Amino acid sequence: MNLTSNIQSYSINFHDNVTIISANQINIFYSGKLVVENFNLQVPKNKITALIGPSGCGKSSVIRSFNRMNDIIPGFSLEGEIIYKGKNIYSSREDPVRIRRQIGMVFQKPNPFPKSIYENVAFGARINKYQGDLDELVESSLIQAALWDEVKDKLKESAYALSGGQQQRLCIARAIAVSPDILLMDEPASALDPVATLKIEELMQELKEKYTIIVVTHNMQQASRVSDFTAFMSLDREKIEDRIGVLVEFDETTKLFTNPKLKETEDYITGRFG
Amino acid sequence: MEAEKIISIDTKHYKENISRRNRAEKIFNVILLLSVLFALLMLTVLIIDIAVEGFAWVRPELFENYHSRKPENAGMKSAIAGSIIVILLTGLFSFPVGVGAAIYLEEYAPKNRLTDFINLNINNLAGVPSIVYGMLGLVVFGRMFGIFSNNSWFVNLFNIPIESGATGGWKFFLFDIPWLEIHLPFGRSMVAGALTMSLLILPVVIIASREAIRAVPPSIREGGYALGTTKWHVTRTLVLPIAFPGILTGMILSLSRAIGETAPLIIMGAFTYVPFLPRSVWDRFTVIPIQIYNWITLPQAEYRVHLAAAGILVLLVILFLMNGIAIYLRKKFEIKW
Numbered sequence: 001m002n003l004t005s006n007i008q009s010y011s012i013n014f015h016d017n018v019t020i021i022s023a024n025q026i027n028i029f030y031s032g033k034l035v036v037e038n039f040n041l042q043v044p045k046n047k048i049t050a051l052i053g054p055s056g057c058g059k060s061s062v063i064r065s066f067n068r069m070n071d072i073i074p075g076f077s078l079e080g081e082i083i084y085k086g087k088n089i090y091s092s093r094e095d096p097v098r099i100r101r102q103i104g105m106v107f108q109k110p111n112p113f114p115k116s117i118y119e120n121v122a123f124g125a126r127i128n129k130y131q132g133d134l135d136e137l138v139e140s141s142l143i144q145a146a147l148w149d150e151v152k153d154k155l156k157e158s159a160y161a162l163s164g165g166q167q168q169r170l171c172i173a174r175a176i177a178v179s180p181d182i183l184l185m186d187e188p189a190s191a192l193d194p195v196a197t198l199k200i201e202e203l204m205q206e207l208k209e210k211y212t213i214i215v216v217t218h219n220m221q222q223a224s225r226v227s228d229f230t231a232f233m234s235l236d237r238e239k240i241e242d243r244i245g246v247l248v249e250f251d252e253t254t255k256l257f258t259n260p261k262l263k264e265t266e267d268y269i270t271g272r273f274g
Numbered sequence: 275m276e277a278e279k280i281i282s283i284d285t286k287h288y289k290e291n292i293s294r295r296n297r298a299e300k301i302f303n304v305i306l307l308l309s310v311l312f313a314l315l316m317l318t319v320l321i322i323d324i325a326v327e328g329f330a331w332v333r334p335e336l337f338e339n340y341h342s343r344k345p346e347n348a349g350m351k352s353a354i355a356g357s358i359i360v361i362l363l364t365g366l367f368s369f370p371v372g373v374g375a376a377i378y379l380e381e382y383a384p385k386n387r388l389t390d391f392i393n394l395n396i397n398n399l400a401g402v403p404s405i406v407y408g409m410l411g412l413v414v415f416g417r418m419f420g421i422f423s424n425n426s427w428f429v430n431l432f433n434i435p436i437e438s439g440a441t442g443g444w445k446f447f448l449f450d451i452p453w454l455e456i457h458l459p460f461g462r463s464m465v466a467g468a469l470t471m472s473l474l475i476l477p478v479v480i481i482a483s484r485e486a487i488r489a490v491p492p493s494i495r496e497g498g499y500a501l502g503t504t505k506w507h508v509t510r511t512l513v514l515p516i517a518f519p520g521i522l523t524g525m526i527l528s529l530s531r532a533i534g535e536t537a538p539l540i541i542m543g544a545f546t547y548v549p550f551l552p553r554s555v556w557d558r559f560t561v562i563p564i565q566i567y568n569w570i571t572l573p574q575a576e577y578r579v580h581l582a583a584a585g586i587l588v589l590l591v592i593l594f595l596m597n598g599i600a601i602y603l604r605k606k607f608e609i610k611w
Contacts, residue, residue, distance in 0.1 A: 101502025124501030
């Protein structure tokens with residue numbers, strides 16, 4: 001493993017944070033081409049961890065590796081381990097279907113199914129054979145996603161009758177209805193207006209009581225507002241032509257934004273590049 | 275930036291020539307309109323001509339009688355029944371196979387040379403002349419390579435009853451109820467004809483179904499997978515319902531093509547006098563286009579002109595009905611985004 005740069009040459013004091021999932025020296029390849037190299041991250045439980053960095057540095061590739069969503073992309077391969085509950089989720093014994101139930105995902109563009117609001121939320125519960133009262137589950141998921149009051153009278157209506165921000169909260173309700181441990185959010189507010197964005201950010205604060213959240217964002221203000229920890233990714237400067245994403249710095253958000261250890265991080269968060 | 279390459283951009287350097295461009299626009303518009311009108315005009319002429327010749331001959335006897343030596347008594351009852359049953363069977367055979375193949379190729383097939391080869395050849399198959407399918411069907415379904423001829427070792431070994439036609443057959447019982455009856459070889463039966471028609475339309479069914487499946491946004495599939503579901507579940511509950519109107523349209527348009535096909539069924543032995551309604555799907559049959567062809571070959575004007583035209587009218591009405599059903603079902607199952 002090539003570790004010539006100063007990347008990962010320091011360690012973070014996690015204080016009393018419990019790690020729920022950790023990436024250990026992962027390399028991500030698409031059709032044999034290395035896109036993310038030697039990525040290490042220990043994600044603290046019940047915290048919001050933000051992944052920031054310039055376009056094309058592999059943030060989405062990394063977050064999609066945490067629940068094996070990349071498996072559906074032809075040519076994807078991964079080296080290294082992602083440890084969740086003491087097991088490597090990439091081991092051949094682990095079933096991606098089960099992992100995705102435990103590690104949910106919310107996408108950049110709201111993608112409700114062309115079904116009713118109710119059926120959207122109930123979708124995952126039905127296939128995973130939810131044993132309780134489905135109506136209660138739908139209600140409670142929508143309440144947790146701060147959407148219930150807006151949709152309680154039109155549960156049978158199409159999800160596409162909702163606004164973009166409501167659709168995204170519906171997608172969050174859909175994700176939490178299958179009772180995941182971790183919620184991955186890939187730029188969940190980038191397609192939304194500022195008011196809807198604010199609602200999503202407030203919602204994330206409430207959700208971290210129950211779930212661990214990993215969020216990819218382009219918006220540094222958003223990262224500094226919502227997250228507890230921030231990982232800054234960038235392209236490896238020594239092999240800039242190869243466009244390989246690496247983790248540059250990972251720290252508590254307040255420290256990373258006020259007192260970054262590396263010049264590269266400082267340049268990025270102060271807007272001098274990226 | 276190379277400063278010497280920057281020129282001053284001024285409006286006087288443009289010759290907009292708006293009026294000339296607008297004229298070209300108008301001319302092009304007229305040309306396009308004319309091509310539409312030409313196609314419509316030809317169709318109208320054809321329909322009017324046929325209606326004039328044949329409308330008076332669309333009378334009860336056409337639906338109640340079989341072919342007769344007297345034109346005033348002649349009808350095409352057996353051909354209408356044959357067409358309808360063959361098309362229903364064709365739909366029954368080609369829908370699961372075609373949609374299954376499309377799902378496999380779109381959702382499951384690995385991207386490799388074999389898949390590319392299959393893709394290329396499905397498109398090629400769609401262009402194969404229908405008579406070639408007729409010959410294939412005759413050998414494979416009609417005669418079954420002669421395996422099931424009398425006294426062949428295979429038939430003797432398994433003691434298979436071989437009888438083509440509506441009688442006899444190899445019956446399978448479940449709780450004393452004969453639930454399946456197979457006649458070997460398929461011979462000149464409707465099953466053989468429908469299987470051949472299925473081969474003929476399968477490439478188009480597969481291509482249309484694939485288009486419909488491909489039109490389902492990938493984000494919907496991702497949303498499904500992210501909830502802990504298998505590929506089959508995502509396909510069944512999300513992809514297929516969204517793709518269904520498109521699949522159905524392709525299916526019915528393919529069947530509309532099949533109902534007008536003549537050549538393969540002539541080879542399969544449907545060019546024959548059938549003075550009875552089919553007793554089962556294993557019976558001999560004929561279809562409307564063959565009946566029309568049959569009448570056209572006769573010397574008397576009543577057959578050649580009037581009855582043939584009446585037959586075409588019936589065929590056209592069935593075609594329009596099928597297309598109408600396609601549009602209705604499309605609207606009914608269409609998902610509002």
